[in-house]
Amino acid sequence: MATHQALKNGDILHCMFSKFNTHQFDYRRNDLQHSERARREALARSARVCKAFRDAALPILWARLHNLTPFFRLLSTCIVVQETYLGPRVSKKCVYALGEDSVRREEIERLRHYGALIRAVEWNNYATSDTPGHHDYIEGSSLKQLRLLVGDVPSDPLLPNLDTLSWKLTLIKDPASLSILMSPALKTLQIDSVYDKGEWQPLIEQLLPASLPISPNLEHLRLNCTAYYSELRLSPEATRPISELRSLRSLTLLFPTHETWNEIRLDAVLDALQLLAPLTRLERLEFRPGHIVAGSTAPALSSRGDPLFPNLQQLKFHQISCGPSSHALIEALRTPSLRRLEASSEYRNNAALKDMFAAVARCFPNLQSIYSMISQDDEADRSEYDRQSPLEEIISPLLSVRSMEMLAILGEIRPRHTVGDADLEAISAAWPRLQVLDLAGFPPPSTPDGQRLYIGMSPLASLATRCPGLQRLVLASLDMMSLSTSRALEDEYPRTDNQLRSLTFREVHGTEADCVRCGRALDRLFPHLNVVKELVDGTLPGGLNTTQAYAQVHSPHSLRYKLFSTIKAYQDARN
Helix, strand or coil: CCCCEEEEECCHHHHHHHHHCCCCCCCCCCCHCCCCHHHHHHHHHCCCCCCHHHHHHHHHHHEEEEECCCHCCCCCCEEEEECCCCCCCCCCEEEEEEEECCCCCHHHHHHHHHHHCEEECCCCCCCCCCCCCCCCCCCCCCCHHHHHHCCCCCCCCCCCCCEEEEEEHHHCCCCCCHCCCCCCCCCCEEEEECCCCCCHHHHHHHHHHHHHHHHHCCCCCEEECCCCCCCCCCHHHHHHHCCCCCCEEEEEEEECCCCCCCCEHHHHHHHHHHHCCCCCCCEEEEEEEEEEEEECCCCHHHHHCCCCCCCCCEEEEEEEEEEEEEHHHHHCCCCCCCCCEEEEEEEEEEEHHHHHHHHHHHHHHCCEEEEEEEECCCCCCCHHHHCEEEHHHHHHHHHHCCCCCEEEECCCCCCCCCCCCHHHHHHHHHHHCCCCECCCCCCCCCCCCCCCCCCCCCHHHHHHHHHHCCCEECCCEHHHCCCCCCCHHHHHHHCCCCCCEEEEEEEEEEEHHHHHHHHHHHHCCCCCCHHHHHHCCCCCCCCCCCCHHHHHHHHHCCHHHHHHHHHHHHHHHCC
C-alpha cells in the first residue's frame, strides 16, 4: 500500500511527533500508556518505520536524556562492568564504562551525529523505576577515555546544541574530563549531590576553571555539594571562574554545614561575594556557604555604596543563624531591586528574629515576598517560653515595607508566638497590596486564665476591604461566635469584590447555627472563593493519622465542612 501523501510532508510529521516532547506529552500517573517508557518506545518504533519517520522522531527521542548512557553505548567499546538486579518490577541497574581500545572513524562520526541531536541531559521527573535505563550510569573514568577518543577541540564540541547539563560530581574522576560535554551553546549547568566521603574540595577547585570557560554564555549555574563528613566549603579558587560568567542570571551555591568539616569564617564568605561582583546581570541567588563562624568583616563590602548585584530579584538563604553573620550577609547583598526572599533560619530568642526582619526591611526596601522557615537552635532562650509574643511585635520592622505582597512564616513557631485580631489588623493596614498570607502555624493568644482568643470576623473584614488583591489566606483558627447579633450583616460586612480564591482555617469554633450566619458574611467579603477545593481536600488537622484526619475534615458533621458548604450554597444562590 502506498504511503499517504500527508505522511511524506515534513511539517506534518514534525507537528505529529512534537506531541512526544517531554513538555507536551500527556503524562498520567499510574498509566503505563502515558508513561516515560511508553513515550520512548513509541518514538523508537516510529523511527524504524521509514526514513521520513526516522528523521522526524529521532531528534525528539534524543533531545532530552535522563543520562548519557545511551550516548556512550553508541561506541563498541562501551561495556557493562557491573550489573545489579533490583527486583521483578524494577529495571536493573547497570554501570557502563568505555574500554581503552580505539574505535573506528565511522563510530566517531555516528557519535557526533547523535550528539548534535541532544538538547538536555537532566533528570526526568516522569521517569519511573521501570523505565529502561532509569538506574544506569557511566563509570567516572569513561569521560576521560571519551575525551581521548574524540579529542578536545573547543571549536568543534561533541554536543554542539546542548542547552542543559546535569551531572554528578561522583562521576568525575579527572577535573578536565567534564569539558568534553561542555559547549558554547550551554545555558544551564547543574553539578549536583555528593553523598560520598572523599577529597572533593580539590576536585571542585580544578573542575570549574577547566570547564566553565568553554561555556561563557551560561545563564544558570547550580553547584550543590552535599558531601557529609568531607571538607567542602566556598573558596576563592571555586569562586573566581564563576565570576567570569558575565551572562549568569541564576546562581546556586550549596555547601554542607557540618560544624567540624565545613567551618568557614564570615570574612571568607564576604570575600567570596566580593569576587562575584562582576555578575551584574544576576537575578537569582541561592546561597549556603557552609557553617559560618565569627570573623572580621571585610571593610570593602561593609562600606560599599552601590549594590553588589544591582539586578538581584530573588534571594534564598539555607540554614543561616539569626545573628551578626546573617546581618552581615544581608547588608552585603543590600539592593533596592530585590523582590522575593526565602530563608530557612535558626533563632535563639525573639529579639534575634526581630533584628533579622529589621535588617531585611532596611536592606531590601522594595521587597514584595517573604517565605521564611524558622526553627530554634540548640541554645534557644527558654526563659521566653512563658511569655506570649504577638506576631506584630516580631515583624514590626517589615510593616514599613509597603510593597509587600506575600508573607509566609512556617516551621517551629516558638516560644509562644501568636496571631490574633490586632496582628491581622496591623498587617491589613500596612500592606494594601497583599496577595498571600500564610500564618497557619501561629496559635491564637490566650488570657491569663488560659482561654484562647480565636481570630474573629472583624480582621477578616479589614483584610477584605484593605487588601482587594488578596488571593490566598491560611490561618490557624476562626471564631464564628465573634459575629455581632445586634447589627445586620449588610451593615457590618458590606459586599466587596475581593479576589481571594483560597481560604483555609485549621480550626473552626462555634455552633452549627453560627455556620449559617458566618458563611453568609464570608460570602459577602470574599465572593470569589473556591470552596469546592476546601471541601474536597482541606488541610488535615495535626495530631491525627490520615484516616482520622480525613474523616474529621470531610465529615458532614464537621463545623468546617458545614461552614464551607454554607458558603457554597450562598454562591449557588447568587449565580
